[in-house]
Amino acid sequence: MSLAPRLDLRQSQSLVMTPQLQQAIRLLALSNLEVEGFIAEEIEKNPLLESGAAEDDGPTQERDAPLEEFTTPRDEPASADELLMGGDATGEASLDVDFTAESFHHDSVSDQAGGAGMDGALGLTGGSAGGGSEDGPDFDSFADTGLSLADHLLAQAGPVVDGPDMFIAAHLIDQIDECGYLTVPLLEIANRLGVALARVEAVLMTIQTFDPTGVGARDLAECLALQAKEADRYDPCMARLIDNLDLLARGDLARLKRMCGVDDEDMADMIRELRGYDPKPGCRFGGEPAQAVTPDIFVARRKDGWGIEINAATLPRLLVNRSYYVELSGGHQDKASKAWLSDMLASANWLVKALDQRQRTIVKVATEIVKQQEAFFLHGVAHLKPMTLRQVADAIEMHESTVSRVTSNKYMSCARGLYELKYFFTSAIQSSDGGDAVSAQAVKSAIRALIGAEGxxxxxxxxxxxxxNAKGFDIARRTVAKYREALGIGSSVQRRRAKALEGAG
Structure with missing residues (x-):
């Protein structure tokens, strides 16, 4: 055995994920709004990238060279898997295309000159569908912009609390959640501020007199008690009822009547009074504005089938400024500057190419979803079929992971509403009569309908x-219980108690 040093030559294979490949994979999983933010970051980093106006349909020859100089013709566009596994970011193949040219895919109505834009079930017009353009409605303007709960309480504290107590009041108000409850123990607040517990309790009692009534309570019982006192209904009987809300939740009315010393009529009156109180008084004030979900895909019924379209209104038009590249490359450059400029051009070309392929892939997956779930779009959730990612991936000849990324964080707008793409992938429930399996969503819909009509x-x-089982669903009892709980529906015992309380009230 020789111990002398020597040189060995070995050959091996490995899969390396380039930064461009990682970028393309990441783009597939982003929603349109997230892609918009990503593009804005890339434009800041890359001087050769620029965003074109969505309504600018004029020629781009002054900024960009003709398309034919930079593209290699091919019969079919590359698939997503081909792009991810075989893309080359070092070439100068550009997809900064002229959107008015016939060479770009005109696969939807809004891509054609003078065509009306497709907006699914949103009822918007033209190119503003779902995008919030200048002519389209701004749904954010409908959001509640009223005074927040904290500002409302601080405004009331100003005239009645002063000095060091105002500092304590401001800290207490800051610990009140959006429902109006104080979420931190008073002893912890007293230790944090270095003041006596009795002083913090006194300031809290002052806050509990503010509007809305019940704010600053530490639990539901205290919140209802504050509202009962404000309505001058907090007598000993009502106090015992509020102190035993657990018995009321269980529907143990007989025990409550004995504890409160009232008859059926008085108990019904007290329960009716409690129902008139607000268990979450803080929710009537504005909190964080609700964010509307923007659809990524529109689906609409056409005479000859279905129309499927990307919501282009949420995606800026990305261009590669080749005239600027020519200007920069024509000047005196050192080796490092020339390499940097080449990297920027390759990165810009790759990004435009990846974004275009992303849209093609999303449309391809959405088309297959509509094809396999056509009965849902025509007749409703009861006709939703079981479907898996593998089924779609095999049908469109892509990898299952690609379909998973495409369907993440993306929403489809159709005549039946707005749905996440993941909604259409459900497990199968076997039919009791030996027929085709049905979707779990269809079973949930049937359970909701049966309970809603139980009376x-x-x-x-x-x-x-x-x-x-009579409807043809072969399902076990534990599965029914699981689906019922997933729908937020209580058990038969809980629903029976709720009916009893409604009758008592």
């Missing part, structure tokens, strides 16, 4: 199983 005859889970 005073409460249906147990066993009864639901029998009724579902």
């Amino acid at each position: 005073n005859k409460i249906l147990s889970d066993d009864t639901l199983v029998e009724l579902l």
